[in-house]
Amino acid sequence: MAKAYDHLFKLLLIGDSGVGKTCLIIRFAEDNFNSTYISTIGIDFKIKTVEIDGKKIKLQVWDTAGQERFKTITTAYYRGAMGIILVYDITDEKSFENIQNWMKSIKEGADTNVTLSVAPILRTGNPKRDQPLKNFYKLAKEHNIRFFETSAKSSVNVEESFNALAQDILKKMNKKPV
Numbered sequence: 055m056a057k058a059y060d061h062l063f064k065l066l067l068i069g070d071s072g073v074g075k076t077c078l079i080i081r082f083a084e085d086n087f088n089s090t091y092i093s094t095i096g097i098d099f100k101i102k103t104v105e106i107d108g109k110k111i112k113l114q115v116w117d118t119a120g121q122e123r124f125k126t127i128t129t130a131y132y133r134g135a136m137g138i139i140l141v142y143d144i145t146d147e148k149s150f151e152n153i154q155n156w157m158k159s160i161k162e163g164a165d166t167n168v169t170l171s172v173a174p175i176l177r178t179g180n181p182k183r184d185q186p187l188k189n190f191y192k193l194a195k196e197h198n199i200r201f202f203e204t205s206a207k208s209s210v211n212v213e214e215s216f217n218a219l220a221q222d223i224l225k226k227m228n229k230k231p232v
């Protein structure tokens with residue numbers, strides 16, 4: 055029987071409460087969007103298998119609660135994550151500034167070879183939109199991380215951001231000496 059997948063990658067989404075982590079995962083895994091906000095309690099996950107460079111990659115995507123009161127639970131899941139997507143709301147400067155704190159948490163709790171990516175979530179029609187972006191280019195350059203402006207609502211760059219992260223992880227794996 056053919057193997058269902060070649061690799062299993064564990065991915066994790068982190069970021070402030072309400073920035074859109076759950077919506078991003080649901081758009082990716084189920085191609086759905088619901089604007090009703092139900093804050094994540096603790097932790098949850100969804101599975102999707104993608105094909106990259108001829109390999110079937112099973113993505114196990116962990117959705118963490120952004121609320122501070124769940125921090126102890128959620129940080130326990132950093133260990134073993136192969137890729138982490140940092141999420142912020144492009145119209146919410148605070149959620150962008152907090153990316154620095156989320157990065158600190160990664161340094162403390164995640165594996166050193168974890169691959170990072172950032173997904174600023176677009177909220178269309180807001181004039182404040184460009185402000186956090188400009189700062190962000192600097193941050194991304196400093197840390198040498200990939201980013202995709204994403205919208206779960208309008209289905210922009212969702213598959214692209216997950217696939218690019220999986221591709222980066224696959225590349226890293228193939229580079230490792232046997």
Ligand SMILES: Nc1nc2c(ncn2[C@@H]2O[C@H](COP(=O)(O)OP(=O)(O)OP(=O)(O)O)[C@@H](O)[C@H]2O)c(=O)[nH]1
Pocket residue numbers: 069070071072073074075076077078088089090091092093094095118119120121175176177178204205206207208
């Ligand atoms: N305009 C717009 N709104 C979005 C988008 N994605 C999510 N939202 C809205 O943002 C709100 C929060 O989304 P969630 O995905 O539940 O946020 P979260 O980051 O998982 O929040 P916690 O579980 O509390 O950490 C919801 O009301 C969504 O409708 C998007 O792409 N565009």
